[in-house]
Amino acid sequence: MWRRSYYQDYFPADLLVRWLSYSFQHNKHLFERRELSFTLDNEVYVRYQSFESAEDIRKVLIQKLPVKIDIGAVYNYPPSSQSLVTLFTPVEREFILDIDLTDYEEVAIVNSEDEVDLCDKNWYIIAAAVEILDNALREDFGFRHILWVYSGRRGIHGWVCDERARRLSDECRDSIIEYLTVRLPPGLKEISVQGENFNTLLDDSMKQWNTLGVPFLKRSFDYLYPLFVKYIVQNPRFFTDSNHLKKYLSLLPSNYTAQIEYLIESSTADIDLWKRIEEILSEPKKSSYYGFIVCLVFHYLYPRLDANVSRHMNHLLKSPFCLHPKTQRVCVPVSVKEIWNFQPSRDAPQVSDGNLHHLGNDEKFLHAEKIMKDFIENFEREQKLETINTNEQRLLDRGDFV
Amino acid sequence: MQFPETSFSSPLSDKKNSKRHFLQYEPQFYVHCPPNEAPIESLWEIASQRLELLQEIDRLRSKGTSYQELTSGIEKFLFRRRHQSEYYSYENIIPDRLSDIELRDVFSHFLLRLAFCKERSGQVWFLQNEAVLFQWRLENAPSSQVDLLVEQLQQLCSEENIILRKIVKNLDLEPEFVQLYHYLYQKLPSSSTLLMYQIPFEQVPELVKHRSVIVRSGYAYLFSEQLNSFLVSCFRSFLSKSLGVVRKMEHLAEEHGQLKLLLESLRESQRLYINHFSSYSFEATEREGTGIHLQDLPQAMLDMPLCMFRLMKRLEQNHHLKHGARLQLGLFLKGCGLTMDESLHFWKTEFSKGGISSDKFDKEYAYAIRHHYGKEGKRASYTPFSCMKIIQNRPSAHEEHGCPFRELNSASLDVMLQSYGIQDAESRNSIVQKAREGHFQVACGMTLQMKKAGRRTKLSEETTTPMDNAHYIPSHPNEYFFKSREKNETSLKS
Numbered sequence: 001m002w003r004r005s006y007y008q009d010y011f012p013a014d015l016l017v018r019w020l021s022y023s024f025q026h027n028k029h030l031f032e033r034r035e036l037s038f039t040l041d042n043e044v045y046v047r048y049q050s051f052e053s054a055e056d057i058r059k060v061l062i063q064k065l066p067v068k069i070d071i072g073a074v075y076n077y078p079p080s081s082q083s084l085v086t087l088f089t090p091v092e093r094e095f096i097l098d099i100d101l102t103d104y105e106e107v108a109i110v111n112s113e114d115e116v117d118l119c120d121k122n123w124y125i126i127a128a129a130v131e132i133l134d135n136a137l138r139e140d141f142g143f144r145h146i147l148w149v150y151s152g153r154r155g156i157h158g159w160v161c162d163e164r165a166r167r168l169s170d171e172c173r174d175s176i177i178e179y180l181t182v183r184l185p186p187g188l189k190e191i192s193v194q195g196e197n198f199n200t201l202l203d204d205s206m207k208q209w210n211t212l213g214v215p216f217l218k219r220s221f222d223y224l225y226p227l228f229v230k231y232i233v234q235n236p237r238f239f240t241d242s243n244h245l246k247k248y249l250s251l252l253p254s255n256y257t258a259q260i261e262y263l264i265e266s267s268t269a270d271i272d273l274w275k276r277i278e279e280i281l282s283e284p285k286k287s288s289y290y291g292f293i294v295c296l297v298f299h300y301l302y303p304r305l306d307a308n309v310s311r312h313m314n315h316l317l318k319s320p321f322c323l324h325p326k327t328q329r330v331c332v333p334v335s336v337k338e339i340w341n342f343q344p345s346r347d348a349p350q351v352s353d354g355n356l357h358h359l360g361n362d363e364k365f366l367h368a369e370k371i372m373k374d375f376i377e378n379f380e381r382e383q384k385l386e387t388i389n390t391n392e393q394r395l396l397d398r399g400d401f402v
Numbered sequence: 403m404q405f406p407e408t409s410f411s412s413p414l415s416d417k418k419n420s421k422r423h424f425l426q427y428e429p430q431f432y433v434h435c436p437p438n439e440a441p442i443e444s445l446w447e448i449a450s451q452r453l454e455l456l457q458e459i460d461r462l463r464s465k466g467t468s469y470q471e472l473t474s475g476i477e478k479f480l481f482r483r484r485h486q487s488e489y490y491s492y493e494n495i496i497p498d499r500l501s502d503i504e505l506r507d508v509f510s511h512f513l514l515r516l517a518f519c520k521e522r523s524g525q526v527w528f529l530q531n532e533a534v535l536f537q538w539r540l541e542n543a544p545s546s547q548v549d550l551l552v553e554q555l556q557q558l559c560s561e562e563n564i565i566l567r568k569i570v571k572n573l574d575l576e577p578e579f580v581q582l583y584h585y586l587y588q589k590l591p592s593s594s595t596l597l598m599y600q601i602p603f604e605q606v607p608e609l610v611k612h613r614s615v616i617v618r619s620g621y622a623y624l625f626s627e628q629l630n631s632f633l634v635s636c637f638r639s640f641l642s643k644s645l646g647v648v649r650k651m652e653h654l655a656e657e658h659g660q661l662k663l664l665l666e667s668l669r670e671s672q673r674l675y676i677n678h679f680s681s682y683s684f685e686a687t688e689r690e691g692t693g694i695h696l697q698d699l700p701q702a703m704l705d706m707p708l709c710m711f712r713l714m715k716r717l718e719q720n721h722h723l724k725h726g727a728r729l730q731l732g733l734f735l736k737g738c739g740l741t742m743d744e745s746l747h748f749w750k751t752e753f754s755k756g757g758i759s760s761d762k763f764d765k766e767y768a769y770a771i772r773h774h775y776g777k778e779g780k781r782a783s784y785t786p787f788s789c790m791k792i793i794q795n796r797p798s799a800h801e802e803h804g805c806p807f808r809e810l811n812s813a814s815l816d817v818m819l820q821s822y823g824i825q826d827a828e829s830r831n832s833i834v835q836k837a838r839e840g841h842f843q844v845a846c847g848m849t850l851q852m853k854k855a856g857r858r859t860k861l862s863e864e865t866t867t868p869m870d871n872a873h874y875i876p877s878h879p880n881e882y883f884f885k886s887r888e889k890n891e892t893s894l895k896s
Contacts, residue, residue: 141603142620164620168604175607179617186812213585214613215578 002356003323007061010359012321013054015372020071022161024380024387028052033091035072035079037316038064039325047072048079067325070316074166090313095143095165095173098309098317099129100155106189106243107300109235119154119344124231126156127339129303132220133158134336136180140216145379147372148339150348152324152331157317161379170312177307182217185209187251188299206251209291220302221294228297229271239269248296252289256280320372323351332368333375423480424448424506425455428547429539429633431554431640435512438505442660448510449517449668455479456514456531457675463534464843464877476538515641516661517668519649524672529641536637540630551633552599558640567600571623582616583625599624599632606632693739696748702738704823705886707879708806708849709792710734711822716802721756726795726803728767730787732774737786737880742775788878789843807833807842824852847875850886 021031036057038046046064051057061069072079073090082088101108101122110121130148137143137160145161168176185205212218238244246264249257260277267273281289309315318324322331329348349355349365359365455476462475511532518528540548552566559566573580573594583591603622609615609632615622624632656662694702703714713731717723723731728749735745749771750763758767774784787795789805797804806818812834819830829852836845851874876882 139619140617142618164604171607172604172610175603175611178611179613213581215581215616216613218581 001065002351002353003065003067004062005356006323006351006359007058007065010356010365011058011061012369012372013057013061015369015376016319016321017051017054017057019161019372019376022163022166022379022383024384030074030092033074033076033078035075035314035316036319037070037072038066039068039070040064040066048082050079067323069319069322071319072316073314092166093313093315095160095168095176096310096315096317097133097158097160098151098155098306099126099158099303100151100306101125102154103304103306109232109237109244109300120346123343124227124340125301127342128224128227128301130156130158130336130339132223133180133303135223136216140179141176144382145375146336147320147333147375148336149318149320149331149333150329150342150344151318152322152329152348153327154344156334157331159317173313174307174311177305177310179216180303181305181307182220182298182302184295184299185251188248188295206289206291206295207287209294210288212294221297224297224301228301229274232300233271233274236269239264239273245296248292248299252281252292256289321368328352330365330368332364333371335371423484424503424510425452425483425535426480426539426542427503427507428543429536429551429637430508431551431558431637432508432511432515432644433554433558433640435508436505440505440509442664444506445509445513446664446667448506449513449664450671451483452510452514453668453671455483456528456535457672459531459534460527463531464875472534473538473541476535513664514668515645515648516652516655517665517672519645519652520669524669525642525645525649527672529638529645532641533634533638537630537634540633548629548633552629555633555636564602564605565600566605569598569600569623571596571598578616579623582614586614586625587627597626599626599629601632606635608635695739695741696744699748702883702887704853705883706734707846707876707882707886708818708822709804709846710879710883712806712818713802715821717752721752721754722758724801724803725770726797726801728770729774730792730795730803732771733784733786734879734883736774736784738883742772742777745771745775786878786880789846789876792879793842805842805846807837807845812838819849822849822853823856824849825856826852829856843875843877846882850874850876850882853886 017028017031018026020034021028023030032050032052034050035047036049036051038049038060040046046066049060051060073093075082076087076089076091077085079088101119104122104125108118108122108125110118112118112121134146134148137146137158143160143162143165147159147161149157149159151157187205212221232238239246246261249260252260259280263273263276263280267276278290278293281292309317318331320331320333323329324331327350329344329350332348334342334347347364349359349362349368351359355362458479459472459476462472467475514528514532518524540551552568556566571579573591573596579596579598580591583589583596600621600623603610603615603617603620606615606622606624609624609628610617610622615624615628617623655665703711706714710731713723713727716727717731732745732749735748736742740748746768749767750760753763753767754760776784792803793805793808795804797809806815810818815834815837816830819833824830824833829848833845833848833852836848874885876885
């Protein structure tokens with residue numbers, strides 16, 4: 001049974017424990033209060049598991065052979081003794097993000113029957129999302145330790161591990177998620193493929209997008225626009241397929257729609273066509289419809305976050321190095337530097353009976369372990385430095401520093 | 403410690419009467435209650451005055467008044483108060499009357515804090531209205547006083563290791579600050595340097611949420627225009643925390659006989675206020691013979707407020723409603739005049755269409771209906787829910803009760819309004835808009851008005867008289883119902 005031997009010989013339980021201990025002194029008091037949750041074969045959830053060591057985890061993994069391992073919050077007591085205490089409550093938890101390509105179905109420009117294939121070909125959506133979010137979390141919110149993990153099928157998870165992030169109240173989690181969420185005019189999503197002229201209310205809400213007054217949105221647009229041109233506009237299907245540009249044209253006043261439709265019919269689908277459409281929409285200067293383009297760029301590429309995952313401390317999220325129950329792919333950590341080159345079908349090892357004994361030498365698997373290890377070591381190094389600095393400061397303050 | 407009251411100047415103190423009411427005193431966080439003594443009569447007086455003002459604020463707020471109207475409402479109230487106290491002042495009767503204006507403010511605040519800490523609903527009510535009072539005072543306070551508050555806040559923050567810093571930004575180097583300032587205030591900053599307040603972003607979740615601040619490296623940068631709302635939110639969070647603390651020690655105050663009496667009387671007058679304000683006495687209408695009976699129900703449906711209309715529709719379609727919805731609708735129908743036997747008949751007929759046998763109905767549902775009418779259990783006759791109660795009683799995912807203006811998303815609300823008879827898309831849109839802004843009762847009042855407007859134009863095209871209930875804001879579904887019917891009858895006659 002390959003799952004048993006994966007847990008026995010390959011699953012890096014020691015890395016998991018070391019990561020979740022958040023301690024350069026390898027102090028495990030945080031880890032002991034962390035909830036792990038297992039999903040068993042028959043869809044049975046076993047919640048509130050907690051462990052003292054990597055060996056401990058491995059033993060139970062081999063015994064229960066869960067199809068999925070989730071990580072929950074750190075509680076005030078070890079979750080396994082949950083039933084014995086009166087006040088049992090989560091005290092800290094990474095700030096987590098979840099993006100899934102399933103939420104992008106109507107804008108994924110490459111269609112394919114094959115789900116796996118779909119994920120590879122539309123990975124640019126995930127890559128752009130990761131870059132935008134990673135940048136905002138670092139530059140705006142000042143976080144430094146962000147781990148991105150491929151979700152095993154068609155998405156990615158982000159774990160913000162700074163102590164400050166782990167301590168955020170639910171209210172603050174919500175405020176960050178809202179900050180990072182862009183709400184477009186609802187017509188973009190609700191529009192029918194037949195494309196009957198939607199309603200006039202939309203015009204105004206779209207015009208608000210002509211200027212991006214909020215610096216964060218402006219920055220995001222400036223980042224996304226070249227990617228939009230590269231991945232969406234350069235794909236001829238964008239113009240020809242009735243599910244793309246043509247569908248959204250019905251949101252514009254009819255004289256614009258007619259003009260642009262004529263243009264599409266009479267020219268080749270390329271970047272020049274796009275430039276001319278942009279020109280049409282930018283006129284007249286005073287009340288142009290450039291907001292339409294801004295909306296499209298956000299609609300196609302801006303991260304669509306599953307906000308409920310992030311809002312509450314006690315939400316569960318699949319553990320790194322867990323096997324995805326459907327694809328059997330390892331949920332490998334991905335470094336932001338490599339996000340554009342990552343190809344799920346190629347770079348996430350798939351576990352099956354046949355290949356299991358190779359896993360020990362599998363470059364991809366070893367590389368993933370290295371990313372995880374580097375992440376942990378980086379965290380521990382900074383924590384150590386910080387401790388030294390504060391201790392020094394304390395000595396200085398006391399004045400008996402020789 | 404006695405201050406001459408005239409030494410305080412503020413834009414609020416009117417020139418003729420330099421004596422300022424203690425409820426107009428400078429804003430503060432009420433961190434400490436000084437250990438001074440005060441005659442109990444004075445405490446009664448100041449505490450009940452403060453409570454009255456908070457109730458006035460609450461009344462104004464629930465009408466959905468704008469901030470300006472709220473402000474002038476508060477000013478009017480205090481003006482009246484000041485005149486009254488000239489006649490009824492205890493000053494001449496009680497020699498050691500508590501005359502220090504600051505102490506009167508602080509004591510009255512702490513007394514109400516004690517009175518309201520006991521129950522969650524009381525805490526919330528007190529917190530919300532005190533926060534409005536604080537905000538109103540803050541906006542009228544001189545800038546020196548605001549600086550003082552910031553200083554006080556810095557001290558309070560440093561106890562919790564939060565750093566609030568005043569910094570000056572050179573805007574030539576920071577185009578993003580200019581951009582955001584222009585976006586928020588539709589104008590450019592008046593100089594190239596700007597005073598800003600730097601604070602960890604965790605302290606201003608509301609501002610972060612709406613992207614109304616620049617967030618950099620974990621700090622939010624507030625424009626001085628945003629300082630007031632930040633101070634109000636600090637006030638709220640301090641008060642909320644301390645209410646929790648006071649609650650644990652409240653029994654100490656109760657040990658003091660006279661104080662206990664005072665606190666109980668405050669709670670009693672609050673109970674009276676809440677009952678008067680939020681419960682609608684339906685018996686009166688029943689006596690007047692405007693109640694409806696079983697045969698009127700189908701026709702009366704369009705007079706029901708949306709929260710009930712929705713449940714009636716759902717019942718028609720599914721022949722079943724969940725408990726919360728049955729309670730909400732059942733009590734409403736009772737309030738409309740349906741007798742218990744009629745109610746039993748109504749529910750039984752509807753449920754039987756959905757395949758619930760008469761036997762099963764008698765066993766599982768009839769009890770609850772008799773219970774509504776006070777014929778079972780503790781034999782209390784239950785009153786129909788008020789708007790407040792319906793708005794606060796939020797349904798879980800698969801339940802249908804609650805206030806539709808709050809619970810439905812824009813699209814479903816729009817559809818619901820259409821089936822309610824509001825054909826004009828623009829009207830529907832403005833109602834949905836109000837509901838999205840959180841003014842559920844205002845949206846509901848507009849619905850009634852627009853439904854009428856639609857019907858009236860159909861009846862007689864020429865009459866374009868403005869509606870006399872243009873600003874009607876319902877506070878109870880049964881009140882809405884009778885108001886709607888009353889209008890029908892008059893318009894049919896004319």
